Amino acid sequence: xxxxITYSLLFGCIMLLILCITQHMVDKGLTASKSQxxxxxxxxxxxRINADLLILGGSRARIVIxxxxxxxxxxxxSYNLGIDGGFIPIQLAMLKVYLQHNRKPKYILxxxxxxxxxNGIHLSNSEQxxxxxxxxxxxxxxxxxxxxxTIPELYFxxxxxNNHLNLIKEGxxxxxxxxxxxxxxxYKGFSPRLLAFDNFFAMRIQKESDYxxxxxxxxxxxxxxxxxxxxxxxDIKLIFVYVPLLHDATAxxxxxxxxxxRKLLAYAKEYNIPFLSYVNDTLRDHKELFTxxxxxxxxxxxxxxxxxxxxxxxxxxx
Amino acid sequence: xxxxxxxxxxxxxxxxxxxxxxxxIENAEGHKRRLWLIMSLVTNVGILVFFKYANFLSTxxxxxxxxxxxxxxxxxxxxxxxxxxxxxxxxxxxxxxEVYRGNQKAERHFGIYALYVMFYPxxxxxxxxxxxxxxxxxxxxxxxxxxxxxxxxxxxxxGLFKKCVIADRLGIIVDNIYNHPQQQSATALILGTVxxxxxxxxxxxxxxxxxxxxxxxxxxxxxxxxxxxxxAKSISExxxxxxxxxSTWLSDYVYTPLSVRFxxxxxxxxxxxxxxxxxxxxFWHGAAWKYMVWGLLHGIAISYEIATRKFRxxxxxxxxxxxxxxxxxxxxxxxxxxxxxxxxxxxxxDALAVIKKLPxxxxxxxxxxxxxxxxxxxxxxxxxxxxxxxxxxYLLLLELAHRYEGRGSLMEMVGxxxxxxxxxxxxxxxxxxYLFGIFNSRQFIYFQF
Numbered sequence: 001x002x003x004x005i006t007y008s009l010l011f012g013c014i015m016l017l018i019l020c021i022t023q024h025m026v027d028k029g030l031t032a033s034k035s036q037x038x039x040x041x042x043x044x045x046x047x048r049i050n051a052d053l054l055i056l057g058g059s060r061a062r063i064v065i066x067x068x069x070x071x072x073x074x075x076x077x078s079y080n081l082g083i084d085g086g087f088i089p090i091q092l093a094m095l096k097v098y099l100q101h102n103r104k105p106k107y108i109l110x111x112x113x114x115x116x117x118x119n120g121i122h123l124s125n126s127e128q129x130x131x132x133x134x135x136x137x138x139x140x141x142x143x144x145x146x147x148x149x150t151i152p153e154l155y156f157x158x159x160x161x162n163n164h165l166n167l168i169k170e171g172x173x174x175x176x177x178x179x180x181x182x183x184x185x186x187y188k189g190f191s192p193r194l195l196a197f198d199n200f201f202a203m204r205i206q207k208e209s210d211y212x213x214x215x216x217x218x219x220x221x222x223x224x225x226x227x228x229x230x231x232x233x234x235d236i237k238l239i240f241v242y243v244p245l246l247h248d249a250t251a252x253x254x255x256x257x258x259x260x261x262r263k264l265l266a267y268a269k270e271y272n273i274p275f276l277s278y279v280n281d282t283l284r285d286h287k288e289l290f291t292x293x294x295x296x297x298x299x300x301x302x303x304x305x306x307x308x309x310x311x312x313x314x315x316x317x318x
Numbered sequence: 319x320x321x322x323x324x325x326x327x328x329x330x331x332x333x334x335x336x337x338x339x340x341x342x343i344e345n346a347e348g349h350k351r352r353l354w355l356i357m358s359l360v361t362n363v364g365i366l367v368f369f370k371y372a373n374f375l376s377t378x379x380x381x382x383x384x385x386x387x388x389x390x391x392x393x394x395x396x397x398x399x400x401x402x403x404x405x406x407x408x409x410x411x412x413x414x415x416e417v418y419r420g421n422q423k424a425e426r427h428f429g430i431y432a433l434y435v436m437f438y439p440x441x442x443x444x445x446x447x448x449x450x451x452x453x454x455x456x457x458x459x460x461x462x463x464x465x466x467x468x469x470x471x472x473x474x475x476x477g478l479f480k481k482c483v484i485a486d487r488l489g490i491i492v493d494n495i496y497n498h499p500q501q502q503s504a505t506a507l508i509l510g511t512v513x514x515x516x517x518x519x520x521x522x523x524x525x526x527x528x529x530x531x532x533x534x535x536x537x538x539x540x541x542x543x544x545x546x547x548x549x550a551k552s553i554s555e556x557x558x559x560x561x562x563x564x565s566t567w568l569s570d571y572v573y574t575p576l577s578v579r580f581x582x583x584x585x586x587x588x589x590x591x592x593x594x595x596x597x598x599x600x601f602w603h604g605a606a607w608k609y610m611v612w613g614l615l616h617g618i619a620i621s622y623e624i625a626t627r628k629f630r631x632x633x634x635x636x637x638x639x640x641x642x643x644x645x646x647x648x649x650x651x652x653x654x655x656x657x658x659x660x661x662x663x664x665x666x667x668d669a670l671a672v673i674k675k676l677p678x679x680x681x682x683x684x685x686x687x688x689x690x691x692x693x694x695x696x697x698x699x700x701x702x703x704x705x706x707x708x709x710x711x712y713l714l715l716l717e718l719a720h721r722y723e724g725r726g727s728l729m730e731m732v733g734x735x736x737x738x739x740x741x742x743x744x745x746x747x748x749x750x751x752y753l754f755g756i757f758n759s760r761q762f763i764y765f766q767f
Contacts (some may be wrong), residue, residue, distance in 0.1 A: 004467045011741075015748060162753055207408070 004265040019157035026161060030131040033174045037128040040081060041235030044094065045132070048104040049076075053078035053316070055189070056095060058086040060243045064296045064306045065109065067188040073309035074316050076107075080189030085124020088116060088220050093141035094228055100137075105236060107316060112264050112292075117216040117224065125148040127167060130160050144233045154318045187262025192298040193291040215260055228271045239315055240268055242277040244304060246293045247284045274315050278304065325400040328365060329436065335361050335409045337431045338423035342418045351418060359413040360571035367408045369399055374605035387740050402442040404602055407433050413449045415571055422449045430456045437538075439529040443522070445543040452540070460537030470534030472729035472744075477527030479747050482755030484712045485520035488513045490756070491701055491709060496662055499672050504679035504703070505686075507672050511655050514662045516713055519547065522561070535633055544722050548654070553619040556654060564602070588624055595615035605663075608669055612660040617651060629661035 042047050053076045055065045062082025069076045081094050095108075107295050119254040122273055123129070126147040132138045133149050142148050161168050166282065231238045242264075261277075267274040281304075289300030294305055339358035339684020343351050348622050383390055413434065416422035425431040440446075495510030502510070526543040533540045545563050550556035557565045573595040575763050582589035593614065623630075634642040663669035710732040719728050732743050 001462045003464050011744065011748075015745070018745075018749075019752070077516075093442070159752065162755070162757065165754070168753070 016157065018296050019188055022159040022168075022172075023161075023298075025175045026133050026158070028175065029171035029175030030167065033170055035170060036186060036191060037125065038131065039186055040083070040094075040133060041097070041128065043079070044081070045191070046096045046285050047101045049079045049098060050077070051079035052076040053107040053109060054095075054098070054105040055080040055082060055109045055111070056091050057082045058091065058115070058244075059084045060294060061109075061111035062189065063193050063291075064243050064301045064304060065241070065308065066190045066301060067109065067171070067191070068190065069302070069305035069309050070109075070312065073306075074312060076316065078188065079111075080191075082189060082191075084128075085120070085122075087119045088224055089119060089141055089144065090123075092223060093137050095137065095227075096137045097132075104234060107237045107239060108231060109239050109241055109312075112275075113245070114215065114260050116264065117220045117260060118219050119144075119217050121146050121215075122193050127164060130164065131166060131171075133160060154279055192301050193295060194298050195291045197287060197290055197297075198292055201295075216263065221263075223313050225267070228267060228273070232271055237315075238271070238273045239312070240264060240273055240275040240277075241308065242275075243280045244278045244281045244283040244296060244300075248289060248293070264295060276308065276311050278307065281307070325398075328369075328400055328403075328584065329406065332362060332365060332407065332410055332675065333432050335426065336414055336435070337428055339414050340431070341426065343414065344418050344424035347476065348733050355414055355418045356463060359411060362407045362411050366403060369397060369403055371601075372397070372607045373550070405444045405446055406441060408446045408564070408602075410435050412446065412567060413453075416449050422453070425449075425453055426743070436710070437533070439532040439538075440540055443525050443529070444561075445526060445529065445541050446567050447540060447563065448567075452538075455538050463537055466537050467535050469730070469733065470531040470536075473527045473531030473534060475531075475744065475747050476729050477524040477529075477531060478751050478755070479524075480520040480716075481524030482751050482757065484716060485517045485524055486756035486758075487705075487712060487754075488520070488709055490703060492517055492662065496664065497669070499663065499668050499675075502675075503682055504675045505682050507675055509701075510677055511658055511662070511672075513709060514658050515548070515651070515655050516716065518658070519544070520660075520716070546754035547722070548651055549647065550650050551643060551659075552623055552650055553616060553653060554623050556650055557616070568599055572598055585625060592620040592624065596620065606666070608660045608663060608666045610658050611666065611669070615653075615657045615660070650728040 006115060007259050030038055032043065033039070033042065053067075053074070055067065055070075057065070059082065062080060062084060065080055065082065067078040067080050070076065077247065081091075081098060083094055084245050085089055086094070092294060123142060123145040126142070126145075129142055133154060139154065141147065149160065153162070162170075175213075228238065230236075242261075261279075265275060267273065283296070283300060283304060286300070287295055289303065291297040291300075336358055336443065339354050340356040343358075346354055374396050376394055380391050413422065413425075417424050425434065430453065433456055434447075434449065435441075437447070437452065484544075492510050492514045495506050496514070498505060523544040530540045530542070541563055545559040547556050547560035550559050573591050576591035576594060577588050580590070583590075594617075596613040596617030597610060597615070599616070600609040600611070603609045603612070634646075637645075659672050660666070660669045663672060722728065722731065733742055735743070
């Protein structure tokens with residue numbers, strides 16, 4: 001019996017030790033990763049941003065709004081914190097992380113659109129949160145989605161990487177090869193898309209009937225208002241920007257986009273927030289400038305950023 | 319299948335009845351012995367029928383009434399199937415039958431008899447133990463044995479690997495395909511069926527390994543339930559290697575008695591006995607027509623094999639042994655997979671839809687050859703190529719393990735290796751389970767029976 005207990009304990013301890021060491025290496029490696037998933041999170045956590053102008057939004061911000069153009073025209077240090085599939089609660093969690101580790105920005109360019117007051121049930125690319133789930137902000141935010149992390153994932157060593165061989169590989173490579181960089185065409189969080197037009201958005205709407213069904217969710221609205229109040233009380237100037245959509249994009253969703261716009265206009269008025277809406281911009285009629293119904297491609301983004309930077313000049317100068 | 323605490327009383331009632339029946343059968347003489355046996359069997363079968371088949375029967379009677387334009391309806395019962403009912407009922411029945419036949423002495427110790435029915439490693443999904451194998455083990459002390467502990471733990475590890483890493487990984491693809499069979503290509507349906515064959519094997523044999531391993535840690539030896547069934551060269555051989563505890567149960571208590579009783583009818587009796595036995599096997603698996611069809615198909619195959627034994631023997635003498643072996647393996651596996659369509663499909667209608675689609679596989683493959691890349695793009699749409707490759711890799715690993723182990727058990731072979739190799743294998747398997755196992759709430763397939 002003693003032999004069995006001794007060997008079992010030995011086996012368990014060695015297992016635990018290896019798992020803990022591996023988790024440490026993978027976590028450490030991923031926090032040094034420059035891949036699409038982790039660059040922005042790592043920059044935020046490692047106080048490498050400290051921007052004057054922060055761009056906040058979902059994938060439409062991440063893919064479309066270029067800090068390079070804004071920096072050159074506005075002479076500021078901007079950074080794009082846009083997050084793929086990021087509804088407002090996720091964007092605000094990202095902002096909280098940013099504010100914990102970086103200087104408060106002077107401006108936040110908040111991308112708004114038909115989905116501003118919506119929230120999905122799924123976490124897009126939930127892998128991106130894995131290295132950071134020990135942070136209460138990330139843990140709390142992810143707990144509201146179907147892909148929320150389970151107790152074993154939160155507390156068992158390395159278990160959060162269960163079935164994520166790609167992350168383990170990337171983490172270990174980054175840990176052991178300090179020169180390792182995965183492919184990344186990102187510039188200060190901006191990640192333009194080169195792809196030709198596809199029906200991704202239309203297909204998603206068709207496939208996920210619940211996606212964006214509730215155009216104004218009270219709890220998201222309340223979080224949004226808290227955010228507006230926070231910015232006001234902390235002297236952060238908010239600017240709303242509505243990035244162009246392809247002309248028939250909103251018709252695909254079951255959201256009442258005009259109700260969302262009315263609400264946004266009301267908040268803009270109440271909190272004295274400039275609202276730059278490009279929803280009726282002529283770009284909306286140029287399908288060749290879009291990669292899908294809601295995302296401009298790299299050429300479209302370039303044209304749009306020049307418009308945007310021009311329009312922002314007066315606001316930022318004041 | 320569910321666990322409802324009050325259902326423990328059902329288990330308790332059957333234990334009391336069968337315990338008493340065993341003693342009464344042993345003490346009685348003449349026709350009274352038979353009477354007590356019938357009472358015990360009727361009780362066991364009655365409980366099984368009530369919980370497992372009552373609603374199935376009601377639904378079918380209601381359908382007949384509807385066809386006959388009669389307005390009367392039998393109300394459906396709001397009951398759940400008690401966990402492991404089919405398994406412990408069969409185990410309890412084997413006890414009273416063996417006492418009746420004089421092969422087993424009636425157990426006088428109520429606690430030990432209760433333990434025989436409820437022995438926790440095999441309570442939920444078998445193996446369905448015989449009293450001759452298990453009861454006597456409860457009478458002897460089992461001091462802790464390091465060797466048993468190691469052998470048992472190795473078996474548990476291998477069982478977990480098969481269940482969590484292979485079966486549940488395959489299950490994701492199989493579910494994807496079988497939940498929407500109408501939208502799948504014939505190639506995807508065939509792939510899904512072959513994957514299901516390995517999923518159910520790894521799932522059920524994985525459970526059996528865990529049960530055997532846990533029992534072995536405590537010093538108990540349970541019967542082996544699987545012996546490389548997909549290496550069978552005939553359906554009869556398949557059933558000697560697959561779910562051995564059930565197939566021997568059915569053979570001992572249904573097939574053999576029926577064939578012996580009607581032996582005057584010669585071959586006809588054997589064929590009818592085979593078909594009846596496999597219909598019972600199908601019905602035992604679940605209260606649905608698809609399981610009946612599955613059982614019937616196996617019954618037909620066995621009957622065919624019995625009826626054509628001499629002819630097939632002559633035929634196979636004319637072809638090289640190795641070729642004959644490969645043909646037999648291929649035909650047996652293909653037939654088993656074909657029957658799995660009924661087993662896995664969500665309904666009989668779905669199963670028929672799958673079968674209807676199968677012939678188009680040839681044109682699909684032809685197209686795939688003409689247009690490279692179509693195979694994973696259109697034919698297997700929705701199945702990520704990486705997942706597919708991982709599954710194929712696991713199946714190759716399983717086959718390799720089976721080839722390596724030869725006649726013995728893989729984990730016993732591991733035990734003969736030097737310590738560094740052994741521990742390397744243990745750690746490798748434990749890490750693979752930990753990092754690549756699927757740990758959602760997917761239960762063992764046979765828990766539903």
